[in-house]
Amino acid sequence: MKKDLLNIRTIVAIGIGAAIFIVLRYITIPVGIVPNTTVQLNYIFLALIAVIYGPIAGGLIGLLGHSIGDALQYGNVWWSWVIVSALVGVGFGLIWRKLKISEGIFGWKSVVLFNVVQIITQAIGWFLVAPLGDITIYAEPAKKVFLQGIVAGVLDIVTVGIFGTLLIWIYAKTQTKKGSLKKEE
Structure with missing residues (x-):
């Protein structure tokens, strides 16, 4: 099967994926050590959809799901x-x-390729882009946002590494594996 970057199936996956991403945002486990930082299951799902449908789907699901979910x-x-959610979705999808x-x-x-890519993508996103964005856009204190970014990033890396890989x-x-079906005579 040829993998197209954007087709009807991918567009439908983006819509449904964004909706599921929003719903999964409500299932969180508070960490308690850093304010506004929780273990989130939506990135496990984002990883699955991005590696099936590619970087455009992953990026748009992260962007739409996170922004509408926040609102x-x-x-x-x-x-x-x-x-960062959009960036992470694109990063997951780059290896589709x-x-x-x-x-x-x-x-x-x-498994190794997926996890190397997801670790690098999430580390860049949560350890650098999110905190620098918080400082630039919202004038948040650097110490606070870098701590939040590092904790959120580590939690997401571990969660996606274990449960995303499993999913x-x-x-x-x-x-069905290619070539596994044989025509009976």
């Missing part, structure tokens, strides 16, 4: 973190052509 949940949008999960393949090389592996196992 609904808090009444305003925290753009510095929305930008390298991974063969739609063909039922998600072996150790794929992608489970999804891959549900797919």
